[in-house]
Amino acid sequence: MLIIALVGLVAAAAIAAGSRRYLRRVSHSLFVPNPYHRVENKPQPRSWPNDRITVTWIGHSTVLINYHGTTILTDPVLGKRIGLNPIGRATLGIHRITEPALRFEELPPIDVVLLSHAHQDHWDFATLKQFGAKTTAVIPTGCEDLLPKAWRGRIAVLGWGEEIRLVESASLATRALSSKLETRSLKQIQNRKSNLSAPASAGEVAKIQNRAPCEPSELTIAAFPVNHWGHRVGRRRKERGYNGYLISGHGRRIVFVGDTAHMLDFSRQVPHHTEGEGSPERDPQARGEAVDLCVMPIGCYTMSHNHASPEETWDMFHQVQGRYLLAHHWRTFMLGPEPDFEPMERLLAASGPDSHRIVCKEPGGTFVLPAVPVPASAKAEPAF
Numbered sequence: 001m002l003i004i005a006l007v008g009l010v011a012a013a014a015i016a017a018g019s020r021r022y023l024r025r026v027s028h029s030l031f032v033p034n035p036y037h038r039v040e041n042k043p044q045p046r047s048w049p050n051d052r053i054t055v056t057w058i059g060h061s062t063v064l065i066n067y068h069g070t071t072i073l074t075d076p077v078l079g080k081r082i083g084l085n086p087i088g089r090a091t092l093g094i095h096r097i098t099e100p101a102l103r104f105e106e107l108p109p110i111d112v113v114l115l116s117h118a119h120q121d122h123w124d125f126a127t128l129k130q131f132g133a134k135t136t137a138v139i140p141t142g143c144e145d146l147l148p149k150a151w152r153g154r155i156a157v158l159g160w161g162e163e164i165r166l167v168e169s170a171s172l173a174t175r176a177l178s179s180k181l182e183t184r185s186l187k188q189i190q191n192r193k194s195n196l197s198a199p200a201s202a203g204e205v206a207k208i209q210n211r212a213p214c215e216p217s218e219l220t221i222a223a224f225p226v227n228h229w230g231h232r233v234g235r236r237r238k239e240r241g242y243n244g245y246l247i248s249g250h251g252r253r254i255v256f257v258g259d260t261a262h263m264l265d266f267s268r269q270v271p272h273h274t275e276g277e278g279s280p281e282r283d284p285q286a287r288g289e290a291v292d293l294c295v296m297p298i299g300c301y302t303m304s305h306n307h308a309s310p311e312e313t314w315d316m317f318h319q320v321q322g323r324y325l326l327a328h329h330w331r332t333f334m335l336g337p338e339p340d341f342e343p344m345e346r347l348l349a350a351s352g353p354d355s356h357r358i359v360c361k362e363p364g365g366t367f368v369l370p371a372v373p374v375p376a377s378a379k380a381e382p383a384f
């Protein structure tokens with residue numbers, strides 16, 4: 001009886017996801033246990049200094065960033081499975097093959113949860129339920145209803161071309177990337193905010209408290225388009241947004257992309273900021289502005305219409321003149337048929353003599369951004 005019920009739930013999940021491949025992966029995960037890789041290196045984020053940028057790869061698209069004292073966690077998924085939650089806290093679906101480098105209780109206090117889109121491997125209800133009132137969620141448009149009812153922190157909704165500024169001990173401001181959009185974007189965000197239950201005061205979207213800032217500063221998170229899709233299930237359901245993000249401040253820039261197919265114009269989508277100037281401009285390559293760290297996906301590339309291959313991600317890294325690349329979305333939840341370690345093997349092959357730019361090659365790896373920027377990667381011929 002239990003088996004029949006499980007099969008029924010799996011079938012329902014597959015129908016909901018609209019994918020035979022999903023059904024195969026879930027079935028495989030249920031009845032043929034995958035290897036379960038242990039993490040050898042345990043990060044110690046509570047001891048990281050707050051005068052620099054330190055990152056660790058926790059697994060899949062979950063990356064912890066200490067950005068000069070502000071803690072940012074991308075697409076937090078820490079459970080043993082992703083999928084449906086038919087009964088209580090139990091999750092029915094694909095299980096992870098590598099344990100998370102940090103359990104939830106091992107995380108430091110998180111200031112910002114940065115969510116790229118609503119797919120199950122990036123937006124996990126079981127994990128999101130665990131955050132407290134001091135964590136702000138930055139989410140794409142059309143996803144407000146997907147935050148758990150138990151979410152107690154503030155919420156900032158960003159569409160493409162919108163950004164938030166995290167100002168120490170001050171209200172979090174919003175503005176658009178072009179003056180043409182500014183009024184509309186501000187109004188839209190405030191309207192969305194009025195429909196939410198986050199406990200922010202009027203006109204205030206969020207407030208971030210740096211616990212031990214080294215100097216007064218601000219941090220900006222800007223949303224930009226990627227080549228993916230955003231529906232939670234199926235393809236013709238509720239329209240939901242999907243974002244890439246540029247995090248900037250203290251003269252440094254980090255790009256986070258949860259999922260994307262290859263983009264020939266990736267560098268044009270990543271906004272350019274010059275601190276202290278007015279409207280930011282696009283095309284960082286044209287402005288000679290490098291990205292210090294790219295956090296970008298390399299797995300699931302047999303679905304090439306919405307996932308980049310390692311070689312394509314390497315090309316996009318070059319497009320924005322990346323200095324370092326943290327490659328995620330592999331070795332955790334096997335959503336495609338590629339072997340466990342093939343994505344990194346292909347990325348290392350594509351990078352050739354520049355392989356030293358690839359950081360956190362294993363879950364639990366920790367990387368400190370050098371205080372003095374190294375030269376950006378030269379634009380290379382595509383490796384594919």
Ligand SMILES: [Zn+2]
Pocket residue numbers: 117119228259
């Ligand atoms: Zn996705």
Ligand SMILES: [Zn+2]
Pocket residue numbers: 119121122258259329
């Ligand atoms: Zn994904």
